[in-house]
Amino acid sequence: MKRTRFLRRSALVVAIAALLPAAAAAKGTLVYCSEGSPEGFQPQFFTTGTTFDAVSVPMFNRLVEFDIGTTNIVPALAESWTISPDGKVFTFKLRKGVKFHSNANFKPTRDLNADDVIFSWDRMANDKNAFHGGTGGQTYAYFDDMGMKNIVEKVEKVDPMTVRFTLKRPEAPFLADMAMDFASILSLEYFEAMAKKGTPNAADIFPIGTGPFEFVSYQKDATIRYKAFDQHWKGRPKIDSLVYSITRDATARYAKLKTGECQVMAFPKPADLAEMQKDPALNVLSKEGLNVGYIAFNVEKKPFDNKLVRQALNLATNKEAILKAVYQGQGQVAKNPIPPILWSYNNAVQDYPYDPAKAKALLAQAGYPNGFEVDLWYLPVTRPYNPDGKRMAELIQADWEKIGVKAKLLTYEWAEYRKRSKTGEQTVMMFGWSGDNGDPDNFFVPLLGCEAVKGGGNVARWCNKPFEDLIIKAAQTPKQADRAKLYEQAQVIFKEEAPWITLAHSVRFDPVRKEVQGYKMDATAHHYFNNSDIVK
């Protein structure tokens, strides 16, 4: 009897031991707990950061790129470039000896050359290109939405290692545009080889790039595996393999980071940060966000057509209190529409102080001594630039109440919210922006330019001639120092005219396990692992 009991117990112990989690990942493997699945593996088709993180960041390169951690443009597949004095011709000299990845169906026979660059562009721009159609009717989202067709006149091969882009108008931000994910360089030879095999779509599904990691496998909604590319032009990454463990729930991501099932996690919940910072096994890295959260007044509607009213509500809003309550101190008060990490940020601009008495006086001067009623639209979702729209709206409502402005809080489902904002239905609305390249133009033009009133991105519907002239001139001026001066002036006009209440620039956080070394946070919110190493 005793023997049977002993055997049963032993069996139980063995069974439990068999179920214990296997040892952590193999040496040299970095596991990143990402927040979602990529929509596909072709950087030209998609627009989400999740897809870029999984595709263009590890596997592709651009002609120029952003230096990780800054918005400075550095040479990548182009080792140098020149810009004509009129700002219309960009000539890129390609780097020699850049190798493409290989896979079971393709072994490259040549290095990168001008044909690859021209093909990558022409495929998006030219609907007669044999590969324009793509798989399943995808569109070239970023290329179209950035209006590239209206910017680039033609792309030519000067010699096998030189490519010339001629623009329809001078456009200084074009260089930063070329560092964006959609401008990743594909292999023409690979596309042609797949077409010859009768499987042209394979080139979009199994990616071949020049990036630091090669594609290994994807298990839908579970894992993406990459291996270090030995022949990467910048040198082989330090880790042998990289795994994206797709974990949609932020609490589960944090739990996996704690147990060592992953070493880096994406997008922590703000509420978990304090605990993470106390954990001796973790480093919580932070970086000023390339973003801005704001309240936009629809200047086409009364009473916000009156500058005094807009200034009064700026004075009536206690931004410090919002920063403390909504951002829990993890951000900084915004005074300009661009964040301080962007060049041309005008630090000399004086923000509106919190001064309800002065605000009330201004309102009286504008003809509203008893205030007015207004609908305030608030964000229905958490965004990188605003963790809690509703809480923020409640604080603003209480602030404005003090000067007699009664705000009724309203919101819609997120897609509906954006859709309605483009029609100008709003009177006052909460919104924000995360920059997708490091050029100030990427904030001024899509958010405050006159064209963007028509396009819907300028939700304040504010079109100011002197401001517009400055930002257009800045876009057409080749030298960065000259451009910076123009943008600085534009920020002064913006503050005086007050189409927005600039609220905050949030800070981003990447929790990383201590054994990860060399990981650097990126300014444009991508996650780069080519300089990371695992030190046990």
Place this chain on the structure above:
Amino acid sequence: MLAFLLRRAALVVPTFFGVTLLAFSLIHLIPGDPVENLSGERGMDPERRLRLLHQFGLDKSLPAQYFDYIRQLLGGDLGTSLTTHEPVLREFLTLFPATIELAFFALLLSVIVGLPAGILAAVKRNTVADYAVMGVSLTGYSMPIFWWALLLILFFSVQLGWTPVSGRISVEYDVPALSGFMLIDALRFGEPGAFRSAASHLVLPSIVLGTIPLAVIARMTRSSMLEVLREDYVRTARAKGMPRSQVILVHALRNALIPVITVIGLQVGLLLSGAILTETIFSWPGVGNWLIHGVQSRDYPVVQGGILLIAAIVITVNLIVDLLYGVINPRIRHG
């Protein structure tokens, strides 16, 4: 029997149409727009917007969109995902084995634990054991899945380190998805650690998903057993001196199982709907996780196709259960 079969099968057709109409209406009723969802704060090039609206058929009236959808369905096409541009059926078939694997172990757990617990509660009626089984099952039944899952993760994975947090297998093993069933694939993979890892990943999600069916099965077994135990033939068997265990397990349980089997069949629907939340928390790459994402991104074909396929499975399982029930109980097939 054939008439019964035809009668039941005839009901399936209108049920399917009802499901398509319901799924179509619900996903179109909730606010949001799949094209707008593809654009973000930047907004979309108007030309591209029109092209996409046309490509997705969203520029037509709702009835026209519905009829297009039905026509497409009758042609055997469930459509293409608006976000990944992959055929819905292919995505479903890739992910479904993960859901079946999880649902199977959840059901296994609920039957293995639920049946004996229900029998125990019935036999020991009004004792501490009965109250304990019923109390625990009521708690299990009322437990919010999300909370229960997080509690288990924090205790067993983070505190004790006994089970992994989420996923189907440790990232250490790159097991090719041959059958789609991780346990089978891991076994074929050859490395002993792979199977162990896959099994350990199943533990917590199975417990979470199996909790409600377990409670239902335990309660149903108890009440059915109580009813049967009161029957004359049970009393007669006891009076004739048959051992108590034999009376309970052979005479009573067999008859008590008929309604329990029906309830187990009905759990399939519960398991598939419960999988939506369980899979999301445990990053389990199954159809539940996929459907949630489809709803969030207003991926109409994914949501419509996913609901239809799941409904088809639930309807088929119920049909099989009904037929089995008819085989067991002649009164039903002649009724």
